[in-house]
Amino acid sequence: MANAQQQAPTANTKTVEQFDAIVIGAGVAGLYQLYCLRKLGLSVRCFEDGSGVGGTWYWNRYPGCRFDSESETYGYSWSKELLQEWDWKEHFSGQPENEQYLNYVADKFDLRKDIQFNSRVKSAIFDEKANRWEIELESGQRVRAQFLVAAVGILSARYMPPFEGIDSFKGESYHTSRWPKEKVDFTGKRVAVIGTGATAVQLIPIVAKEAGHLTVFQRTANYCAPLRNGLVSPETQNEWKATYPEIHKKCRETATGFTHDFDPRKAMSVSKEERLALYEELWALPGFKKWLGNFRDIMTSREANEDFAEFVRNKIRVRVKDPVVAEKLVPKDHAFGAKRIPLESEYYEAYNRDNVLLIDIKETPIERITPKGIKTREKEYEFDVIIYATGFDAFTGAITQIDIRGEGGQSLKDYWAEGARTYLQMQIAHFPNLFLAISTAFGNYPVCAEMIVEWITDCIRYIREKGLKSITPTPQAEEAWVEHAAELAEGTLFASGNSWFVGANIPGKKRVFLLYANTVPAYRKKCAEVAAKGYEGCVLQ
Ligand SMILES: Cc1cc2nc3c(=O)[nH]c(=O)nc-3n(C[C@H](O)[C@H](O)[C@H](O)COP(=O)(O)OP(=O)(O)OC[C@H]3O[C@@H](n4cnc5c(N)ncnc54)[C@H](O)[C@@H]3O)c2cc1C
Numbered sequence: 001m002a003n004a005q006q007q008a009p010t011a012n013t014k015t016v017e018q019f020d021a022i023v024i025g026a027g028v029a030g031l032y033q034l035y036c037l038r039k040l041g042l043s044v045r046c047f048e049d050g051s052g053v054g055g056t057w058y059w060n061r062y063p064g065c066r067f068d069s070e071s072e073t074y075g076y077s078w079s080k081e082l083l084q085e086w087d088w089k090e091h092f093s094g095q096p097e098n099e100q101y102l103n104y105v106a107d108k109f110d111l112r113k114d115i116q117f118n119s120r121v122k123s124a125i126f127d128e129k130a131n132r133w134e135i136e137l138e139s140g141q142r143v144r145a146q147f148l149v150a151a152v153g154i155l156s157a158r159y160m161p162p163f164e165g166i167d168s169f170k171g172e173s174y175h176t177s178r179w180p181k182e183k184v185d186f187t188g189k190r191v192a193v194i195g196t197g198a199t200a201v202q203l204i205p206i207v208a209k210e211a212g213h214l215t216v217f218q219r220t221a222n223y224c225a226p227l228r229n230g231l232v233s234p235e236t237q238n239e240w241k242a243t244y245p246e247i248h249k250k251c252r253e254t255a256t257g258f259t260h261d262f263d264p265r266k267a268m269s270v271s272k273e274e275r276l277a278l279y280e281e282l283w284a285l286p287g288f289k290k291w292l293g294n295f296r297d298i299m300t301s302r303e304a305n306e307d308f309a310e311f312v313r314n315k316i317r318v319r320v321k322d323p324v325v326a327e328k329l330v331p332k333d334h335a336f337g338a339k340r341i342p343l344e345s346e347y348y349e350a351y352n353r354d355n356v357l358l359i360d361i362k363e364t365p366i367e368r369i370t371p372k373g374i375k376t377r378e379k380e381y382e383f384d385v386i387i388y389a390t391g392f393d394a395f396t397g398a399i400t401q402i403d404i405r406g407e408g409g410q411s412l413k414d415y416w417a418e419g420a421r422t423y424l425q426m427q428i429a430h431f432p433n434l435f436l437a438i439s440t441a442f443g444n445y446p447v448c449a450e451m452i453v454e455w456i457t458d459c460i461r462y463i464r465e466k467g468l469k470s471i472t473p474t475p476q477a478e479e480a481w482v483e484h485a486a487e488l489a490e491g492t493l494f495a496s497g498n499s500w501f502v503g504a505n506i507p508g509k510k511r512v513f514l515l516y517a518n519t520v521p522a523y524r525k526k527c528a529e530v531a532a533k534g535y536e537g538c539v540l541q
Pocket residue numbers: 024025026027028029030031047048049050054055056057058060065066067068069119120121122151152153154155156199398401402437438439443444445446449
């Protein structure tokens with residue numbers, strides 16, 4: 001197998017290599033983007049910060065990391081051969097297998113030869129005269145291309161809270177999204193986990209069983225729902241392989257890119273008994289069905305939402321033995337789904353263990369990290385290990401960490417100072433030939449990412465076939481899109497929570513709803529219409 005690192009130019013090289021396109025990131029989106037552009041006949045170089053492919057599934061190696069999407073709907077849909085060759089072991093596959101899968105894809109389609117690993121892109125400057133993007137890596141290496149695709153991930157820029165004294169801690173510290181490749185041994189250790197989002201919820205039950213003592217620092221109680229994972233039987237595997245076209249068709253048709261679809265009825269239009277019966281039925285099923293197979297107005301009507309939220313709260317109360325602890329774990333300050341619903345396996349039972357303590361940091365805030373552990377307003381706790389499950393600077397973080405400069409030297413970071421602005425979530429006015437291959441649709445990520453990558457590929461094909469040099473959305477089209485996206489968000493409860501959906505987890509970040517609150521089919525249709533009208537809303541030259 002070709003080793004891209006050996007073939008790649010050495011750092012600080014004087015020659016500036018030229019490509020048709022540069023892709024930043026070798027996760028689910030970047031790998032497919034590389035494949036598509038290469039198939040189009042373009043010379044492409046992909047730059048990846050990590051030492052391997054996988055993106056999310058390369059970096060997040062913490063114990064318990066796995067899909068909340070059903071495995072058979074998360075895998076790529078674009079290669080029949082791949083679909084027949086790959087066997088998923090679990091219904092909600094774990095990180096090691098997901099990483100293996102993406103490595104398998106990279107090898108099967110010989111993608112590695114065009115990927116340069118351990119290569120963090122520092123800046124991307126648009127040269128207006130030459131109509132080229134010039135990127136510079138942290139190593140100093142520079143490369144130029146006509147098209148730049150940022151497949152840098154929606155949840156890839158890790159967030160570390162700026163706790164005072166963070167570097168003074170003498171024990172081991174880990175951020176879940178930069179987990180070491182070697183196993184971390186918690187046996188007999190005093191461990192702290194800061195955060196109780198989707199990642200922590202996967203991690204906590206496992207660490208609780210291994211550690212001598214575990215202290216969880218919770219800011220917000222979440223509505224966690226049972227994952228109900230299991231091994232995939234050979235019969236199910238064969239059934240998937242025989243019906244992949246139907247599975248993918250369904251995923252393309254549903255609102256959120258899953259096989260689950262909302263119940264067309266409004267919650268309050270049916271009797272209390274019927275509602276409860278549906279809730280119980282959904283609760284017993286695996287995955288996000290209890291969210292995305294629920295009544296259709298669950299994310300738009302406060303009354304419908306509260307009805308289900310109360311059902312979930314009672315499910316939590318039943319599982320946690322100590323009523324005081326249970327009440328701390330019961331979310332009361334946001335709507336169900338206004339924050340990403342974590343799916344869990346034995347999460348609440350972890351708090352029934354004698355070696356697990358829950359600290360509500362709204363009651364007793366963390367004041368600082370000390371050499372020995374964590375000091376809250378109340379007392380100092382001593383630890384051997386601190387795990388930061390503190391999430392990401394979502395959507396904009398990985399993009400604005402790169403110094404991107406468009407027309408007239410305009411900095412993207414400045415341009416987005418009052419909130420991210422895009423056209424179709426993929427392009428930005430004043431930044432020609434720059435594409436964001438990041439899915440901001442609410443739903444099953446790869447389903448929408450495939451659509452986005454294919455749209456970008458078609459757009460680049462169009463520009464080349466027409467002999468054009470560049471495409472840039474007009475400021476007016478961008479403004480209309482921003483307004484349209486904001487209007488959609490206002491009609492839902494998504495934007496109502498203090499979540500990463502609105503950037504609320506990052507101090508000082510302008511609160512703007514970062515996802516696109518439309519259904520995936522409606523999003524696809526809008527993008528297709530723009531393309532069919534010769535990229536309406538864009539200046540092509
Ligand atoms: C723990 C976790 C679990 C998740 N589970 C699910 C799930 O079950 N279902 C679902 O639909 N989604 C899930 N997601 C969302 C997930 O991020 C997407 O499903 C998908 O993996 C994103 O793929 P991507 O290629 O867009 O981005 P990523 O996988 O994040 O890849 C982006 C890559 O870009 C690289 N990069 C970024 N900046 C630079 C730079 N400046 N220079 C060079 N390289 C750079 C990064 O190193 C990274 O490898 C999960 C996310 C997390 C964090």
